[in-house]
Amino acid sequence: MALTKTLVLLALQLILLVVSFPPSATALSLPPRYGVAVEGAIYCKCELPGYVGSLGASPLPGAVAMLRCNSSRPGASASAVTDVRGRFLIQTTKVTNYEIHKCKLFLVSSPLPGCDVPAGHYGGFPLKFVRNTVAGATKRALYTVGPFKLAPADPSLCPHHP
DSSP states (O other): OHHHHHHHHHHHHHHHHHHHSOHHHHSOOOOOOOEEEEEEEEEESSOOTTOBTTTTBEEOTTOEEEEEEOOSSTTOEEEEEOOTTSEEEEEEEEEETTTGGGEEEEEEEOSSTTSOEESSOTTOBOOEEEEEEEETTEEEEEEEEEEEEEEOSSGGGSOOOO
16 A cells, blocks of 8 residues: 555656656757858958958958868858958858858958968868847858958068059
8 A cells, every 4th residue: 555655656746747847848859950151251461452450451352261061961061252341151051050060161262362371270260159040931050250361471472552
């Protein structure tokens, strides 16, 4: 009889425990899988139009940035061209927030031959998570990088603009 009472009490406690926690709190679930977006800016460490004194660099329009991933999935890369402010936005579903930790940002090409050497980070620039975003029906995990500064091997090789 005492054993039956104990089993009934244990069963009631278990029922109360399960009822007091909603399924989302008791079940372990993975975060949703999203495509990614990477935003950043590429600058040249020369005094060109748009020079930003606090950065010691100028925006570099027309540069190509590439998100490259060491992934088992083929084609896990994407690229974008910088605008007049040196800013770029790469959006892709080839890479998700589950694989982004295997990715870095690289310079593919620069419109200025004298401004094509990355200032540090020769193995690519690491990414930093910002937030999950929604644009219409599309959900993406947003990451940022940079600023991505390029410089000539010799500062005297900076292009000169009047």
